[in-house]
Amino acid sequence: MLLAVVAVGGAMGFRSLLEGLGQFYYLPMVPAVVVTALLARRPATALAIALSIAVNLILPPRESLSEALTNAALFAGVTWLIAEICWGFRALNSRTRDLTQQLAAKDAMLNTALASVPxxxxxxxxxxxxxxxxxxxxxxxxxxxxxxxxxxxxxxxxxxxxxxxxxxxxxxxxxxxxxxxxxxxxxxxxxxxxxxxxxxxxxxxxxxxxxxxxLSRWHAADAQARELHAQLNKVWRLNSLGEMAATLAHELNQPLSAAATYLHASQMDMERAGPLGDSALRTTALAKGQLLRAGQIIRRMRELLSPEAHRLDSERASSMVEDLGPILTMIGSSKGVTIRLDVEARDDRVQAERIQFQQAMVNLTRNAVEAVGDHTAPEVVIIGRVLSDTHYSISVEDNGPGIAEDQIDRIFQPMTTTKSGGMGLGLSVTRTIVESHGGRLQVSRSALGGAAFSFNLNREPSVENA
Structure with a gap:
């Protein structure tokens, strides 16, 4: 309302300045109404029109009342129309400003999206x-x-x-x-x-x-999901295999014990036969020894899976390997491979569990023999060397095709095998045995051209150094 009063007052002052040029009544008042309409609402504009009419009816002398009323009505109609145009312009301007802000926001959002999307x-x-x-x-x-x-x-x-x-x-x-x-x-x-x-x-x-x-990340995530599924399936198979192994170990102990008892009885009968039974007696003794060894392997494997600590004894590395001579001979003969032993016997006393160590050596040797089976000059050698004052090194080397670089990290995983009829447990079990001895099973390129599987055993201090 104050704006209307000020605008009309300003228009009156402007009209007084124009009196020297002639008589002006309502024309100087039009800007007051326009300014009010542009800056204020309808009530203020109506007040500006009313004040302008009142001023023109009171101050200037009029010859006719009808003429004064006609001019006032004409001024009110024209200025109200002008005010409506001003209000429309204000609304259009406000709408334009809002649309401009909305378009700017959408443009910013679109630019942000396009900046991150190729x-x-x-x-x-x-x-x-x-x-x-x-x-x-x-x-x-x-x-x-x-x-x-x-x-x-x-x-x-x-x-x-x-x-x-x-x-x-x-x-x-x-x-x-x-x-x-x-x-x-x-x-x-x-x-x-x-x-x-x-x-x-x-x-x-x-x-x-x-x-x-x-799509690289999506494909990588999909491959990871498939790998996880395969790992879960492998864990399930390992759990099932563990339960089956425990059942087999329990069930096999009885027939093995019975077979050892029957062989012992046969040995007694052969001893009564005198010299005629000596040859059969030796063969029976070997068979009985292997049955007892099978029982020990089963017992040791069950102990290997238990969380309790395992006791290591003082053993000679050369003796443990040489005792495997008959078994290694049979493994090599099945593929026509001669297995050579090169085990240093001096200062070779180590900390080991004899049965488990021999089982690990049999697994590694069998793998090496199978790897060179199709070679024209197959060669497998078991090497034992004093590595330092604290370690004795054992390695099984061959001149086969070796292990592919992309397979080195996988061959020790359970259920991973390159053999058509393999279960993928040999190297996994062997690694577990080596780690239970405080070592680490490693694979590298052999000097013979094939693969070399090696690990270290902790040495027993010699008498001189004790």
Whole structure:
């Protein structure tokens, strides 16, 4: 309201300045109404009109009342119309300002989205018109180097004619292999997804916009999920295998004990037969020894799986390996392989559990023999050396094909095997035995050209150093 009073007062002052030029009544009052309408609401504008009419009715002398009322009514109608135009302009200006802010916000959101999403626009012939920084980073190119190049060079197999001929305005672009392959300048490839949109009415300019997605992370996550599933399946199989092994160990102990008892009885009968039974007596003694050893292996393997600490005894490494002579001979004979022993016997006393150590050596030797079975001159050698004052080294080497680099980290995992009929437990069990002795089973390239599996045993101090 104060604005209306001030505006009318200002108009009166302006009119007084114009009195020397002639008689002005309502014309100087029009700006007061316009200013009020632009800056205030309808009540203030109505007050400005009423004050302007009152001033013109009171101050200047009038010859006729009807003329004064007519001029007042005409002024009120014209100025109210002008005020309505001003209010419309104000509303339009406010709406324009709001739309401008909304468009600016949407533009900022769109720019943010496009900054992180690779986008490429193509000309009608499939050449690259422009690409945003995200797309340039995706293909390891600069925009200048990419502009004008056929997009098929970056995505082999891409056909712009198939897109145009489809008649669809946009959508996902399907590839034959389920995904497109992106190609970088260094030859590296990556899986790619393409969404396209056709720009309406474009001829010879930007015809197609492509939105690209690098699927490398998705593929990696999918591969990780499959690997996890395989690992869970392997754990389930290992648990089942453990339960089966415990059952077999329990069930086999009785028949093994019975067979050892029968062989012992046969030995007594052969002893009564005198010299005629000596040959059979020796063979029976060997069979009885192997049965007892089988029982010990079962018992030791059960102990190996228990969480309790295992007691290591003082043993001679050369003696433990030489005792395996008959078994190693049979393993080598089955494949026509001669197994050579090169075990240093001097200062070879180590801390070991004899049965478990021998089981580990049998596993490693059998693997080596099977690896060189098809070789023209198969060779397997077991080497034992004093490594230091605290360690004695054992290795089983062959001249076979060796272990592939990509398989070295996997061969010790349970249920991993390269044999058609293997269960994938030999190296896993062997590694467990070696680790229970405080060592670490390692694989490397042998001097013979094949694989070399080696580990260290803790030495017993010699009498001189004790």
């Amino acid at each position: 986008v490429v626009t193509l000309e009608a012939n499939g050449d690259i018109r422009r690409l945003n920084p995200a797309a340039a980073d995706l293909f390891a190119l600069t925009e200048k180097a990419a502009r004008g190049r056929p997009f098929i060079e970056l995505a082999p197999g891409f056909d712009i004619n198939a897109i145009v001929g489809s008649g669809a305005p946009g959508g996902p672009l399907e590839a034959k292999d389920g995904h497109w392959t992106g190609l970088r300048p260094d030859g590296a490839t990556f899986p790619l997804s393409i969404q396209y949109g056709i720009v309406p009415g474009s001829t010879g300019g930007e015809l197609i916009a492509l939105c690209l997605t690098d």
